[in-house]
Amino acid sequence: MTQRKRPAPAPEEGRAPRPVEICAALATGGLLTFMLFSNSTMAAYTTPLFSSLVAHGVGTVAAAVALVLIGALWRPGASSKGVRAPLWAYLGGVSGALTVMLTSMTANSPLALTGTLALGLVGQVVLALVFDRFGVMGLRRMPTRNDLMSLGLIVAGTLLIIFSRG
């Protein structure tokens, strides 16, 4: 029997996250601080639209270079995963580009950056809980009570920090 290669273990219900997964998530989130710093600097020199255009352009080139390098250095047969992605799975970038347009509108409204960040955080978490609960798009993880408490603490702490900046 040939074992089917899976990209990742199926999301189990309530499995305790491994420390490496938590650290990866925290480090990934930390990158956002640099991204915001970089992109908002560009937006201040030019416009939010141009800043996002540059970020996506540079990102496209950087990802292509990384893919070529990885492909040249290491051939794990990663393309033989066997599962084909539906066409819509390629459209994550549309949603990302729309986000930029919306937030640059709301950051210049009475909400300012603080309100934009706070409401965005809530919107993000609410939809994520709905996705997890109903297993949308092939990813499913039933939030446990512990997950919810952990999320609640993180959201509360984040809102405090956002509003501490005034």
Place this chain on the structure above:
Amino acid sequence: MATVVLLAFVAGMLVTLSRQINGRLAAATSALTSSFWNHAVGLGVLVAYTLVAGRFWPEGAAAAPWYAWAGGIAGVVFVAGGSWVIHRLGAALTSGLLVAGQMLSGVMMDLIRGTEGSGPMRFAGVALILLGVWMSRRGGSRRE
């Protein structure tokens, strides 16, 4: 006002939506491939929008410092990292921990740069986030 509140809320939902879609693509390809397509397709949309309503070389672009150009490189790792983590932790915990990492590093940057703000609130916020991150390790059994 109600409209901008809704828009800001929707913007947050779009972040989750895009991470979920990219995670789905990563399941069939790889985290880096999903990051590539995320940036390439987003670039396509933004180029189309710029053609209609913007300029490809606005004033000030030449004067921007080098680090203003480098955000996209971090963005590639950010999207790939998100696609990797969402499979393991689900959307909600991924979202929470990414935000936690962002806030903790953001506060560090605020302190380094001496940004004005309420010290006690900031401290309480960091404490709550650390507690939340610490709790996330436990997973816990599902109750229904």
